[in-house]
Amino acid sequence: MPSASLRLATAYLHQRVSVRIDRPAGSLHPRHGYRYPVNYGYLPGVPAPDGDDLDAYYLTTTPADHADGIVVAVIHRHHDDDDKLVVIDDHDAGIDDATIHRLVAFQEIPGRYDIARHSIG
Template identity: 40%
Template sequence: MGKLNLNFTAIIDRPIGTVHHGTTYPINYGYIEGIIAGDGEEQDVYILSSRPENQVPLNTFTGKLIAIIHRKDDVEEKWVLSGADETFTKEEIEQAVYFQERYFDSTVELFK
């Protein structure tokens, strides 16, 4: 049985500093082409990284899927990507995405 590939490339459509519907994005946010989410649009992703080169506005980001944010009161889920050798706790992810997830009843599922 082969190993599951959890590496994806995201197109960043809301780079760090973007103001969207009155919310300023403190992290890069985008989508993964070709994967359709529950809302019928391409899968949305948050980009988490402690590396300085990833804490600036990006156009694309390639990384590993480290978590899925399940929204109990929405039709879609959000994915979380990070650098290949980076790890984040559930609490660190919740804090990083709070700027948007505070409006939803959501939980974080970590991938090991």
């Protein structure tokens, strides 16, 4: 049975969303000290199973505090119920899985997540 986070996140696939970015590209994680190479934030008002709003990677290296884009994938974590949306600019042609893996490698551990591209219903 799919996790609550995966069901929630995949419902946003192929949808246009507004992301509030609280960790802009180039910033440091407040506790762990690693640098964010891409923008990271959340969908305001969309509560996730972990109690916070639904997280999102906005895959651009230009720092921002807000972005609109299309959800092209979901990072489905195996070790917790805290999946992340993968959002790109409306004008981008698309992005392949290898590029997503490379851009989220600063925070996501290979083998501990899958990239979901289809809604689970």
